[in-house]
Amino acid sequence: MTSETTHIATSAEHSENHGMSDAGYIRIAAILAAITALEVSTVYVDFGPLFLPALLIMMVVKFIMVVSYFMHLKFDNKLFSLMFYAGLVLAVGVYAAFLATFKFFIQ
Amino acid sequence: MTDTTAHGHTSSTGISNVKLGMWTFLGSECLLFGGLISTYMLYRGRVTGGPRPSQIFDIPFTSVSSFVLLMSSLTMVLAVSAAHKGEDRKTNLWLTVTALLGATFVGGQVYEFTAFYNEGLGFSTSLFGSSFYTLTGFHGVHVTVGIIMLMSLVGIFKRSEVPGKKAEVVEMIGLYWHFVDIVWIIIFTLVYLIPV
Amino acid sequence: MAIIEREIEVMAPMVATPTSTYGVLKRPVAATGWRAWVFTVDHKKLGLMYGVTAMFFFIVGGVEALLIRLQLAAPNGKVLNADLYNQMFTMHATTMVFLFVMPMAAGFANYFIPLQIGARDVAFPRMNALGFWMFLFGGIFINLSWFIGGAADGGWFMYAPNSGPVFSPTHGIDFWAFGLQITGIASLTGAINLIVTVLNMRAPGMTLMKMPIFTWMMTVVQFLLLFAVPVITVALFLLSFQRNFGARFFDVAAGADPLLWQHLFWIFGHPEVYILVLPSFGIVSEVLPVFSRKPLFGYPFVVFSGAAIGFVGWGVWAHHMFASGLGPVSVAVFSLTTMAIAVPTGVKIINWILTMWGGKLVFSTAMKFSIGLIVLFTVGGLSGVTHSVAPSDTQQTDTYYIVAHFHYVLFGGGVLGIFSGLYYWWPKMFGKMLNERLGNWNFWLMVIGMNLTFGPMHILGLQGQPRRMYQFTEARSGEGLFNFAFWNLVASIGSFVLTIGILLFLINVVITARNPTKSPLDPWNSRSLEWMTSNPPKEHNFDVIPTVHHLDEFFHRKYEEDPATHTMRQIATAEEIMAEQERNADAHIHMPSPSYWPIVLAFGLPVITFGMIFSHLIAVFGAVIVFFAAFGWALEPSTAPASDFETNNSAPSTALDTVGKS
Ligand code: HEM
Numbered sequence: 001m002t003s004e005t006t007h008i009a010t011s012a013e014h015s016e017n018h019g020m021s022d023a024g025y026i027r028i029a030a031i032l033a034a035i036t037a038l039e040v041s042t043v044y045v046d047f048g049p050l051f052l053p054a055l056l057i058m059m060v061v062k063f064i065m066v067v068s069y070f071m072h073l074k075f076d077n078k079l080f081s082l083m084f085y086a087g088l089v090l091a092v093g094v095y096a097a098f099l100a101t102f103k104f105f106i107q
Numbered sequence: 108m109t110d111t112t113a114h115g116h117t118s119s120t121g122i123s124n125v126k127l128g129m130w131t132f133l134g135s136e137c138l139l140f141g142g143l144i145s146t147y148m149l150y151r152g153r154v155t156g157g158p159r160p161s162q163i164f165d166i167p168f169t170s171v172s173s174f175v176l177l178m179s180s181l182t183m184v185l186a187v188s189a190a191h192k193g194e195d196r197k198t199n200l201w202l203t204v205t206a207l208l209g210a211t212f213v214g215g216q217v218y219e220f221t222a223f224y225n226e227g228l229g230f231s232t233s234l235f236g237s238s239f240y241t242l243t244g245f246h247g248v249h250v251t252v253g254i255i256m257l258m259s260l261v262g263i264f265k266r267s268e269v270p271g272k273k274a275e276v277v278e279m280i281g282l283y284w285h286f287v288d289i290v291w292i293i294i295f296t297l298v299y300l301i302p303v
Numbered sequence: 304m305a306i307i308e309r310e311i312e313v314m315a316p317m318v319a320t321p322t323s324t325y326g327v328l329k330r331p332v333a334a335t336g337w338r339a340w341v342f343t344v345d346h347k348k349l350g351l352m353y354g355v356t357a358m359f360f361f362i363v364g365g366v367e368a369l370l371i372r373l374q375l376a377a378p379n380g381k382v383l384n385a386d387l388y389n390q391m392f393t394m395h396a397t398t399m400v401f402l403f404v405m406p407m408a409a410g411f412a413n414y415f416i417p418l419q420i421g422a423r424d425v426a427f428p429r430m431n432a433l434g435f436w437m438f439l440f441g442g443i444f445i446n447l448s449w450f451i452g453g454a455a456d457g458g459w460f461m462y463a464p465n466s467g468p469v470f471s472p473t474h475g476i477d478f479w480a481f482g483l484q485i486t487g488i489a490s491l492t493g494a495i496n497l498i499v500t501v502l503n504m505r506a507p508g509m510t511l512m513k514m515p516i517f518t519w520m521m522t523v524v525q526f527l528l529l530f531a532v533p534v535i536t537v538a539l540f541l542l543s544f545q546r547n548f549g550a551r552f553f554d555v556a557a558g559a560d561p562l563l564w565q566h567l568f569w570i571f572g573h574p575e576v577y578i579l580v581l582p583s584f585g586i587v588s589e590v591l592p593v594f595s596r597k598p599l600f601g602y603p604f605v606v607f608s609g610a611a612i613g614f615v616g617w618g619v620w621a622h623h624m625f626a627s628g629l630g631p632v633s634v635a636v637f638s639l640t641t642m643a644i645a646v647p648t649g650v651k652i653i654n655w656i657l658t659m660w661g662g663k664l665v666f667s668t669a670m671k672f673s674i675g676l677i678v679l680f681t682v683g684g685l686s687g688v689t690h691s692v693a694p695s696d697t698q699q700t701d702t703y704y705i706v707a708h709f710h711y712v713l714f715g716g717g718v719l720g721i722f723s724g725l726y727y728w729w730p731k732m733f734g735k736m737l738n739e740r741l742g743n744w745n746f747w748l749m750v751i752g753m754n755l756t757f758g759p760m761h762i763l764g765l766q767g768q769p770r771r772m773y774q775f776t777e778a779r780s781g782e783g784l785f786n787f788a789f790w791n792l793v794a795s796i797g798s799f800v801l802t803i804g805i806l807l808f809l810i811n812v813v814i815t816a817r818n819p820t821k822s823p824l825d826p827w828n829s830r831s832l833e834w835m836t837s838n839p840p841k842e843h844n845f846d847v848i849p850t851v852h853h854l855d856e857f858f859h860r861k862y863e864e865d866p867a868t869h870t871m872r873q874i875a876t877a878e879e880i881m882a883e884q885e886r887n888a889d890a891h892i893h894m895p896s897p898s899y900w901p902i903v904l905a906f907g908l909p910v911i912t913f914g915m916i917f918s919h920l921i922a923v924f925g926a927v928i929v930f931f932a933a934f935g936w937a938l939e940p941s942t943a944p945a946s947d948f949e950t951n952n953s954a955p956s957t958a959l960d961t962v963g964k965s
């Protein structure tokens with residue numbers, strides 16, 4: 001058995017595992033579009049104290065949706081998630097600490 | 108095991124080197140954009156001359172171009188999906204649409220930069236100016252590189268000369284493209300929607 | 304590491320040589336001569352090229368250090384003026400850190416990681432070549448500034464506002480920033496490449512916890528590079544944009560915060576110090592067990608403490624900035640994290656000592672360097688702990704005490720480990736052993752020289768001699784015999800002893816090259832897979848990819864535990880194991896083919912940055928080079944297709960790209 005045949009086997013498995021049809025992608029895109037509309041609306045509608053948390057949560061939700069579905073991270077090998085989220089979490093942690101030393105969060 | 112390739116065995120994990128390399132690279136990119144975004148966050152309110160962010164941002168305009176970029180992620184994923192099914196014409200079509208949407212976004216950015224410049228925000232005007240143009244400019248360069256890759260891919264596919272597995276190449280460029288999109292998701296909120 | 308003495312090996316018959324070509328340009332097919340090196344994608348050749356280049360820069364950085372010590376040997380030094388002195392210490396540090404230790408480690412990693420994990424090459428061979436050429440061109444680019452108006456002079460951490468055009472009007476810092484940008488990309492591509500190699504290309508049976516410890520430590524280093532390099536990339540871009548395009552990032556008049564640079568630099572910079580020493584820790588962890596005739600004590604602890612260092616190393620950066628007015632909370636937090644990081648480092652030292660404990664020690668030169676590392680690094684580590692205490696650091700910072708500290712860790716830790724590795728692996732790389740008697744002199748002169756040079760700097764620092772001081776006067780050199788002037792003289796004499804020690808190494812290399820005696824197959828009775836090949840290894844590394852059952856696989860193929868006496872008894876010799884491999888050799892091994900594109904692409908980058916400084920037209924030209932090289936690259940399969948090979952093989956041509964592509 002050459003490595004090529006193994007590879008074909010894995011990639012075939014892989015494409016069933018996508019778990020997404022084209023219609024599914026369009027649904028995701030519709031949700032993303034709706035969230036974006038909601039984000040933009042915060043500029044015009046007063047959200048009061050919810051303004052900042054709402055925006056940040058929507059941002060994170062959009063981010064995760066693109067990563068999980070469009071980039072298939074949700075269905076792919078966990079090693080990919082590990083590499084990417086390691087970088088992401090490190091970046092958020094380090095730069096948050098960095099901004100904290102400038103008293104960025106307590107203005 | 109006589110007639111094997113240089114490895115004689117599949118990869119330790121069964122996944123492709125290229126894809127693992129791509130995700131590793133994207134993990135690294137998080138720290139690059141993280142640094143640029145943090146620099147902007149630190150400096151966005153520091154305006155000793157020239158306009159402040161709230162005076163020049165055109166939210167409706169940027170919302171539209173953000174939407175365009177977001178939708179380019181959809182067309183990209185459709186291209187990947189078509190490539191996996193071996194549908195060459197559809198792949199090419201969606202790749203082209205993605206490149207066009209990306210170009211629209213970059214065009215919008217060029218327009219926006221020109222408008223800001225005319226309203227008095229140069230690269231050297233203030234810390235806000237320097238850090239704004241650096242962050243969004245870096246992102247714009249990433250999008251432009253993506254467009255070039257997409258267009259090259261379409262051109263190469265026409266002559267069907269691409270080495271390696273076609274679907275995988277499309278998928279890799281797709282990963283890059285989506286990453287550029289998620290960076291913009293963050294920039295859109297932190298830079299444009301949250302006022303100083 | 305002289306290339307000259309390495310005979311160009313005749314390709315083993317079962318390796319198919321490409322005869323025709325493919326791609327935009329014709330593929331280089333030479334297997335001998337200079338073209339075999341310039342267009343190579345072989346990880347071993349690239350490893351050697353990294354090593355040779357790094358050695359060259361070590362000499363450059365060493366000469367710069369000697370000029371510094373000559374200047375400070377006596378009061379009123381006249382060797383360098385203040386301006387040149389500033390350039391000298393800046394470039395000394397830049398060269399040593401970025402152009403010697405880092406690429407030397409990259410060279411070892413390139414050469415030995417694939418061998419240690421039983422692979423035939425790295426995951427992306429062309430990207431590997433690209434990394435080397437970017438490093439070389441970046442290094443040359445930085446040093447070009449010496450001839451074009453003067454080198455960088457802001458100190459190796461290039462704080463604002465010294466880095467601004469007001470205080471540094473020459474182009475030195477422009478060259479510095481762009482050059483490091485290029486070597487940074489080189490490190491990044493190297494990191495991605497080696498991480499994928501280690502995660503994805505291990506021999507069957509080699510689980511992560513059966514991986515040789517050097518590979519483990521190098522993997523931690525690659526992760527540090529992967530995540531630290533982009534941070535310095537950001538910082539360097541901000542600096543270049545300020546200097547070349549009028550950005551205001553560090554301009555206090557515009558409301559900027561000079562600490563922005565300091566933070567970004569040290570977020571990169573602290574992981575960077577582990578990038579400099581962990582490779583040596585890995586080497587020592589290989590060498591000590593071999594020459595103690597015992598397995599590494601507490602392998603999992605060494606692995607996890609290495610990973611822990613890599614992890615905690617991200618949370619301590621501001622200890623470089625205690626004196627900058629961070630505020631009490633930040634200082635307290637970073638002081639504590641810094642003390643914490645001493646723990647995993649201590650764990651390692653204890654493991655090394657316990658490895659030697661009760662072993663049958665063989666005092667080869669490699670072993671001596673390793674023991675030297677343990678002792679001297681510990682000294683540096685202890686002075687390091689003294690400045691994790693912020694109040695005491697306020698006293699020490701920016702004095703020669705700091706200079707003493709980091710040379711004990713960087714020279715005592717980093718460089719001694721590198722020399723240990725050179726002596727240990729020389730027979731593997733060149734098939735000949737370095738002379739042990741000269742090695743002994745080499746070792747002792749280096750150790751004595753290094754203590755004479757850097758030991759007195761502790762005293763000088765506590766007496767208050769400021770770091771980066773270009774001259775001291777008779778009047779300021781103090782009273783009595785053991786004054787400033789005395790200790791400075793001792794340090795300068797020491798630096799010459801050190802130099803002789805290093806020269807002996809170079810002499811040893813030449814003598815060894817001339818000496819026809821070949822090394823035995825397994826000269827040190829080693830334990831890990833890289834020794835299960837010929838010396839030097841064939842182009843395809845292993846005739847058969849080994850299946851791994853043990854940590855220290857090679858050792859376990861040679862020895863077996865006697866159930867009655869619980870001692871190890873030899874069951875096979877290295878020669879027998881090799882012969883067995885040759886009998887079962889795989890047929891038709893396809894190695895990745897050489898390529899023009901890596902060197903062409905890499906060459907485009909300094910052209911772009913040169914243009915950024917002087918004329919944008921040149922930059923456009925460079926961009927065109929990069930663009931075309933990228934296209935040539937993309938259109939060329941990493942392994943030439945089956946039809947291009949002499950031995951026509953029946954496997955489908957698509958199966959050929961598994962060695963790696965990039
Ligand atoms: C070959 C023997 C070496 C000698 C004699 C030497 C000597 C010196 C001296 C005297 C200084 C202080 C200059 C000053 O503050 O005015 C210095 C600075 C420095 N050295 Fe070395 N050094 C040697 C090797 C190394 C190595 C191997 C490394 C790193 C891997 C290194 C890294 C540095 C750094 C980072 C600085 C600080 C430069 C600055 O203040 O910006 N040195 N060296």
Ligand SMILES: [Cu+2]
Pocket residue numbers: 572573576619620622623
């Ligand atoms: Cu540190």
